[in-house]
Amino acid sequence: MFTEVRTFNDPQKHAGSILGWQQIYDQLGRGCLSSELKQVSADRFQIFQEVLDKRIVQHGCAPKGRFCIAMSLGSGNAPVVQGHQVGAHSVVLLRDGEEFVLHAPEGTHFFAVNVDTVRFAKLAALELSNDQLIRLKRVPQINVDDAVLLRVQQRIHPLFRHLLEQKGAISAASEKMLEDTLHNALLDLFSNASDEVRCRRSNFAVSAYLVKRCQELADASGDTPLSILDLCEQLRVSRRTLQNSFQAVTGTRPVEYLRNLRLNAVRRRLITTHAAEINVGEIAVEMGFFHLSHFAAHYRALFGESPSDTLRAT
Template identity: 75%
Template sequence: MLTETRSFADPHQHASSILGWQQTYDQLSCGSFSSELRQVSADRFQIFQESLNKRIVQHGCAPEGRLCIAISLSSGRAPMVQGLEVGAHSVVLLRDGEEFLLHAPEGLQFFAVNVDVVRFARLAAFELSTEKLKLLKTMSQISISESVLQRLQQRIYPIFQCLLQRAMDVGPAAEKMLEDTLLDAFLDLFSNASDEGRGRRGNFAVCAYLVKRSQELALANSETPISILDLCEQLRVSRRTLQNSFHVVTGIRPVEYLRNLRLNAVRRRLISTTASEFKVSEIATEMGFFHLSHFAGNYRELFGEYPSETQRAGC
């Protein structure tokens, strides 16, 4: 069992340190990145809490064979997952390698737990109604009462804290008991769940789809940056619709959002290669940045350092 608390100054390193998750974190708001990750990972369950000081878009796939729940602990702007705002009493769901897209505001704190999906499904079949099982299989988030949410946190968080503080080397029997406690909490959660955001889902889903497709088109044409008009033409929407969609989902203009994605791609490439392999200018040009002084200024504005100051592999 792995128990650790780590701090990071780079979103890519943070994302790659959460065991079992295939994901990318792209920084969207300007300034030096700072985060903390606390995680407990065992063979059949995982608990982690992450705190991020900058606006981040997270995209990737959840661990295969796991059912994951996540709760926002932030008091500011709500994160958006799969095109829906995460409500104050909502729990986010991801199932068995499911693809996800999370827009995290500045100051996000997320608490997440995952368990073996096969064992949970076997237990849930005996205990949950047909309606509850449908929510479990289809919804991106569920709504629960404040009392159920508090009960969930009170059952799981003390275990998490104890494992982190003591860095316990537990045996198979103790690990099985911990897994049973988490599964029991999951069953209680879904027994008291309801559909979240039934009336809001359509509009948010359209906005999230347009942002996601814009991101895919932009990254597929990294060497020749795609314009807003190109996106409107390919997505068959007006400039106003595209602008409004980005405002709802990301809080920033589409041109800024797409440029920041390419800047993050440059940063990941710099960190993973040596200066003798690729010059900064070569990587920048490959990602469609042809005016190098503007590129360096935009890079410094977003990450708080010039590209020449970013630590390269092997240094």
């Protein structure tokens, strides 16, 4: 069993440290990041908790062979996952390598658990109704009332703290008992889910879709950044609609959001390459920044350091 408590000042190092997750964290909030990760990972389950002091957009794939739940413990702005806001009573579901996009506002505090998909499916089939099983397999979130959510948290959180405090390996029998505790808590959660969050074409869902499509189009454009008019033309929406959509989902203007994604791509490239291999200016141009003084100013404003001060690979 692997246990760890770490702090980070780089979003991608934080993202890459969560075992089993293939994901990228792009920093959108300005200044030097300060984040914390606590995790416990075993062969058949994982628990982790992360706190982020800057706005981040996370995208990637959940672990294969795992059924994942996550809940927000923060009290600020609601995160957005798969186009839906995560409220105080919401539990997010990800299944077996599912792709995801998470817009995490400043101060996000997420708590997540995943277990073996096959075993949980067998246990759920014995206990849940047909309607509950359909919900388990299809919906992006469920809603749970305060009493149920508190009961589940009271089962898992003390277990999590205990594991983090353990020194050395635990026995296979103890690990099995811990896994069973998690399965019992999840079955309780789904047995008492009060309703489901349906994938309605609400205004917010449309906004989240437009943000996602803009990011896909920007990624496909290579080193030629798309203008806002280009995006409006391709998506057949007005500038106001695009502006309002980005503000609702990401908290930033579309120009700033897409530029920040490219700045994060520059930073990842800097961190993973040698200075002798490629210089800062060449990387910036590859990512569509042709005015290097403007690039340096935007980079410094976002990450709290100059691109020349970012630690390169050795």
